[in-house]
Amino acid sequence: MGFSAGLRTPFFTVLFILTGFFLYTKIAGPIPFSVNSITTTKTDVFAVSGTGEVAVVPDTARVNLGITVTQSTVAGAQSQANGVINQVTKDLKALGIDEKKIKTVNYSVNPTYDFSGGTQRIRDYNVNATLEVEITPIDKVNDAIDKATAAGANTIGNIQFTVNEEKQKELQRQARKEAIDEAKEKAEELASDAGMNLGKIINVSESSGGSPIMFDRALPFAMEEKESTQVSPGETTITVSITLTYEVR
DSSP: OHHHHHHHHHHHHHHHHHHHHHHHHHHHOSOOOOOOOOOOOOOOEEEEEEEEEEEEOOOEEEEEEEEEEEESSHHHHHHHHHHHHHHHHHHHHHTTOOGGGEEEEEEEEEEEEEOGGGOOEEEEEEEEEEEEEEESSGGGHHHHHHHHHHTTOOEEEEEEEEOOHHHHHHHHHHHHHHHHHHHHHHHHHHHHHHTOOEEEEEEEEEEEEOOOEEEOSOOOOOTTTOOOOOOOOOOEEEEEEEEEEEEEO
């Protein structure tokens, strides 16, 4: 009995406190509390750029081979243009160029008008057909152009020299590594000279250059007087620029 009486007072005290807390929250609402959140933003940054370049001799050529025909009828113009395009395709395949690398990029039929006498009438029709041809190995490009013009192609243009996709990716990786190394070295030198302590890299951006060598022009030919084509790919450069952004401690 003495033990039970000793526990009775703390029990009623706890019960009283809990009951009072319950009634307070019912009347006054939940007891408010707050969490202080502190967000810090690192605003001191340092950016530096580096460039990597890799020179390469192109191994792939792309060239547009086309025919422009003018006839008094649509059928006549289309027949002549189609005949030339079919013969060009046949001759290119005979050179070992895969048919998948030969595609039509333009085929158009347009009337020309005669406005003499105060009236409008169709004088004739122009048909333009153009093939884009990817040529590998590159030493076939001169023969391809000669074959095409011999078959009747009368517009040659947009000649590009580049490297195949797989090799281009490999060279871009090489140029990228050189650009990153140059940027890091430059960052360390500049930070040291300026008395800054560099933190971690927080951003990397890249831009690529080194467009294919291009001869963006149309070349007319007088077939009976034309000499053999002499086009040289030369050398092109693949360029990658990298910008590294550091935290400054």
